[in-house]
Amino acid sequence: MELVLVKETNTLTKAPLRLLVAASGTGGHLFPAIATAGQLNDCQIEWLGVPDRMETQLVSSLYPLHTIAVEGFQERLGLGTVRILGGLAGSILQVRKLLKAGNFQGVFTTGGYIAAPAILAARSLGLPVILHESNAIPGKVTRWFSPLCTAVAIGFEAAAQHLPRAKTVVAGTPVRSQFLTRQPLNLPIPDSVPVILVMGGSQGAVAVNQLVRQCAPAWFDAGAWVVHLTGNNDPDAESLKHEQYLSMPFYDNV
Template identity: 30%
Template sequence: MQFVLAAGGTGGHMIPAYALAAELRSRGHGVLLITDERGKRYPGLFEGMPVEVLQAGRITKNPINLLKGVASILAGRRAARALYRRGRPDAVIGFGGYPAFPALLAAASMDIPTVLHEQNAVLGRVNRLLAGGASAIATAYERIERLKPAHQGKCVLVGNPVREAVVRLGEQPFPPFDEFSPLKILITGGSQGATVLGRVVPRGFAALEPSLRHRLQIVQQCRPDDIELVREAYRQLGIPAELTTYIEDMPAKLGDAHLVIGRAGASTIAELTAAGRPAILIPLPIATDDHQTANAREMARAGGARMIPQGQFRPDTLARQIEALAADPEALSNAAARALSVGRPRAAQDLADLVERIANKQAPLIVGPAASPASVRLAPAGAAA
């Protein structure tokens, strides 16, 4: 079969799209990505796969920008329709973000089945606009906020697809750690980095007991404007640190880490729970609908993460959290196991199963508001949903 994957250009959209593309291609299907210029340039993903860039504006409250956004979306829709006429896909799968909007609108106008994947615990704006016409909504969490009751029957809980290299980490033992071992910490602010992490984290390490501070080994992603200041802070503290603006091989760095400090973006949570890595999470306070706080709740409730609101994210608070985790050698491994307990490492396979069923135009799915793929049943052909 032939599938079109439509995704905005940030890592939160691109990584699950890539994981699904890899799974579909392993099954012998063809895959085309529709994205924006950012997505086309995203490093390490979709190499060797066909990629199309379409116009896609944003819908805002500003009247002038609204008109420009609508015109751009309609132009992208026309281009997508022309693309589909040249090679009609069996289904179009959207991963959110405005760059996915025209591709999904075009599919709906041509009666091509669509599946929406929602990575966050709050249904995103584009997915809210398109939910009514979708054949199915694949979710990463059991509870999804901003989802209309009328659309709950379309939901299938699959999880958030991650790269196979991350899934394999969850099948391996947690890195050995005792009172004498180096404490390896990975700090990441998502695909765009986070200035607050560069400002607070080194000062938090400075507030640690010296015996623990001297055991630190750090890998930290920084914003380009912050990296030299962070480098100097670690130099003064005498803490060995590898700093970068983008982590090319995230699975390798995640595999080495005993603890992760970072934002609570959808892909970050999915990778932490698939790999089984404990975390201290600082949700982005300006995220749309505060979705990062919602993303972090499941992992925090399971005991796999400690969540600190950004307003309370101070050096002393961070230091006490790290000391509590490092004081007992079993605390980190227990937290890792609890993180793993809420992971969904089969998300790529389960999402691929779902889109194959939709593309095959099988009978309607009968599902509950938070059904897992195993609980999905098919109605007899011709039966009402």
């Protein structure tokens, strides 16, 4: 996926583009953003995230990381709506200050709650915003704020029907360059054995974990090894013990 971001009143220059990447929370948001950032060699990249989320582990060693507090949006009005809107207003002001102080020239985001203040702050300053949506059915932040973006890159053509007012382009889902070459498996698994990888997303999925524990004996009998990413929310994650079974909450080099 090739991206060109320029401030709408400027022309291209030879100076590196100052780009703020806003991606937070789950692997579904973070890894496409990391893959994209890794290909933008002509950009000076800094990152916008949320404290105590996955980006503090995955991103802080790669790019300067700025964090703001942001809450999820409700589909319907309720008692928490005023608080959420107040928090959003404060987050927008924080991002505006960051964009101006850092002389950023554009924003790239992969949706999620962090995208709302990033998009609104950038557009209020006249900066271009590229949003990438990896899902076939976009989330509510993408649906609500994509019309404000300069362009929306989508992973699946089907997503376009959910974003009728956005300027969409089918770009596929970016993957890290390591996926394109054979990589060593740094796990204690013998060579030439079948390996089953089970992951319920970066946060895990308790129902998936329960199904794995039911099916695992048959897999072991067939000679397969199982690598199971359980997430952090399953109280029974450590209940299955077998020499052909490796479990961990998350593995950042999938």
